[in-house]
């Protein structure tokens with residue numbers, strides 16, 4: 001088989017790239033090691049920046065998001081027993097949309113199927129090969145039979161544990177990492193959200209986040225020790241702990257119910273540079289990871305593939321390599337600003353074992369400054385709604 005761009009990974013990055021390339025008339029194939037059901041079963045991000053929604057619209061996959069997504073103009077920071085609203089729309093003229101990554105992935109899968117594009121699921125042993133030559137290829141095994149795809153370019157959209165970045169010789173990569181000494185225990189429940197907007201709570205017992213998927217389905221997170229196991233968190237314990245970490249009004253109004261999903265995710269900041277290796281380009285979690293505190297992971301995957309699809313369009317339409325030569329620097333400029341913001345939000349809101357009383361007071365001073373300074377609140381807002389692509 002031959003194609004112009006071989007995409008490894010059918011998560012949001014790979015699927016959105018595939019649809020953008022299709023829109024520009026650039027033939028592409030997606031190789032995914034899991035089944036579609038497995039990919040859709042992963043409960044992850046829940047918040048889209050306007051730029052991400054615009055890309056879904058550009059590829060004709062945004063209709064359901066506009067019908068079902070919840071538009072938010074602000075968020076609340078809770079500390080010292082009180083909640084403080086950040087008017088993001090007032091500061092930036094922009095909003096964010098609550099619309100789960102699962103739904104984004106489904107919409108993109110359906111768009112790809114409707115376009116009759118080739119997606120190979122349960123592709124085993126996928127290998128990007130000869131990407132440091134002008135004849136790259138990708139090998140894989142399907143139902144026990146070995147196959148090879150010849151291509152012009154490879155897009156590594158295979159997430160943090162994928163094969164693309166792992167195929168680059170270590171001497172060609174520079175990585176930056178910070179691993180946080182805690183995780184997020186998240187649950188989904190078919191209960192009405194405790195508040196119409198998100199509540200990020202700094203509490204001596206640990207961070208908590210009240211978010212949602214719809215007006216009938218809530219998502220909550222509490223900071224937990226890295227070595228905790230789900231078995232230690234029966235629903236009753238989760239709800240009790242969440243109530244202790246949010247303000248009294250929210251605790252009194254919280255509607256609890258059986259969890260329909262429960263998982264613990266580790267938190268890390270990670271960036272691998274560069275994002276291009278000859279004819280292979282990395283995008284999304286394959287290249288960078290942010291703690292979910294800033295709701296940036298999925299949205300960074302979107303801006304990466306926006307830049308990458310533009311670069312490929314320039315290459316094929318204008319016979320120019322300027323875009324592909326500039327992709328890594330252009331994408332990393334936005335990635336690092338989101339890494340900084342996600343690190344800052346995580347540092348301000350979580351309990352760190354080594355922070356001590358001084359560190360706790362610095363956090364409260366930072367929160368007090370943010371909610372009482374127009375400039376500081378505007379800075380949080382413009383980062384949260386998404387810096388320009």
Ligand code: FAS
Pocket residue numbers: 008009010011012013014031032033034039043044045046047101123126157158159160161162163164264265283284285286292294295296297298299301
């Ligand atoms: P993904 O990891 O989504 O997709 C990569 C795909 O590549 C997967 O389908 C995988 O099966 C496939 N793949 C891997 N190796 C392969 C191989 N060798 N061959 C073929 N295919 C291969 N972000 C937020 O903004 N907010 C959140 O609350 C949030 N919560 C998260 C919770 C968890 C547990 C995790 C892991 C991430 C979370 N994220 C969150 C970040 C997440 O949303 C990512 O940013 C987003 O999935 C990035 O999309 P992709 O880059 O497509 O990577």
Ligand code: PHB
Pocket residue numbers: 044045046047198211212219292293294295
């Ligand atoms: C979510 O809805 O899952 C979500 C929202 C905002 C975040 C993290 C997770 O910062």
